[in-house]
Amino acid sequence: MSMGDHDDARAWGEFWKANAGGDSTGCLPERWAAIETAQRAAWRGFAEGLRQGARLLDLATGDGRVLRWLREERRDLDLQGIDRAPKLPPAPEGTATRGGIAMEDLPFADDSFDAVTSQFGFEYGDVAAVAGEIARVLGPDGRVGLMVHRGDGPILEHNRARRSAILWAIEEKAVPATVIRALHDPRGGIAAAAQVAAALTMLGEKAHGRGTPAWEIPEAVRRAIMIGADRGAQPGAIETTIEAIAAQAENELGRIASLARACERADARADIKAAFAAHGLEPGETVPVAEPSGRALADFLTFS
Template sequence: MNDKNAWDIYWQSGHKESCISDSYDALSNTIRNIWIEAAKHLTHKVEILDLATGNGSVPRILSKLCTNTKIIGVDRANVFPLNNEQNSNAIELIPNIDITDLPFSKNRFDLVTSQFGFEYADENLALPQVYKVLKEGGSFRFISHHSNSKIVTMNNRKLYEFKRLFETNGLIDTISQYTLGAATSSQLLEVKQDYMNGQFDKSNQISGQLIKAVDYFISQAPSDTLHTQAKDMIARIHAEQSRIEQMSKASLDENDSKSFKALAKQLGFKDVASKVIEVDQNVIGWLLTGKR
């Protein structure tokens, strides 16, 4: 499982966004307002490029706010093309594009955006590309992960869950052994009970689903088919672990935000600024802005 595959699986399963959907409304509203603010400064017939777009969360918001605008979203993953979306003729999502090597001509875009995406790439390679494709007077606006944010803290807790699940002879190992006939149902139930008794946070999304899956596996006799089902489920859990590890690594602390700004100024961007985004006194991310 490489970094890209984990996102391929995620976007191909039809998710529309990655960091906001499992959070709360106030967060969605704050983020939406940041894009509304960006749209206010756009006049007519502009072209916007959204980096690391996923399934087009930002293009979908912007296309409803700006008329006469073409929005291209690019992502390294095999993102799922939009269909039947309102305004989708204004949006083009292009998969398999690395933002460190953008296939667009110089001085093309009026605005380059990214929502929890730009920071996943090496900024030393990606920011010069942003400089290249922006028109003079055009600007960038990125919402990036903050290392103290609610999203990152929640993800760090999930990483601990994964660590416990993937322990040798832990719950995942024992499910796999059971489906091969190498562990009994009572052994599997015992491991499940030990896992449930562990004094750490367990999310519904990960532990909750897996605990339910144990009941399903136990209701079936070991077989090749059951083992294949377990392998598929384990691959999906690995993909989720990889995605969350990438999110944690991508997050920026104070020093990272300073280096980002220094790099942007060195490249020639003007009005470079960073601001911590907060919702209900919780840190949510960074807003990084600048002008070509």
């Protein structure tokens, strides 16, 4: 596993571990509801072409949302998903998911599935190796459906803006470290630390806007201090909470870096097509997946 692959696995593993109890929008922008509608429409069309009772494997399944959408369209399908993250949210009803499995080394026999899918997952792996594994586990006349990122799309754009705001908070203004110093300063303490966090929250809103990480991070720190004070927590315990907030921000930076690498792989369409062609799988039509504005946020690729 390369250093980038290791970083991807760690970042997304921590993400799904933290979100194991519910649904998450991942790295999608705030207008994710419209994006999800476009995604579901693409999978609806793919499901219509599957035979009765088809066995389907979803790669990098995450919270299993593609499996859930497919089940809503076709309850006859046998739906399974795998993900490299060791701990996943509960599988959607009527489906099965397994964590701790790399796309490059699938634990399934040859010709095990009638279809293989992936939404924003395939391009996080070694394209050539994953294409080979897909071809191996795919049965005769099997179909492949991949929704992949676009480097010119709104998802990467949104996350680059988040990266800038996170770096403002944890590097330029060093919010966690600055507040922790105030917390332990003999002339400061809990009240002074809360004031520092509040001031940084206002600065973050002015610099990047309310609701951005530049506002969210110092606001989360401020709330941690106030809640800790209400519960009679000692400064050391409050510091631990602030450090956890900082770690969460660092992990998001890791996911954004992972997303940028995935976009580069996805944009190398000739490499993707060549990887599948090497195993006798030919591409179908590439269909853009667009927001209501018409701007493409992803492409839907098929192979058979």
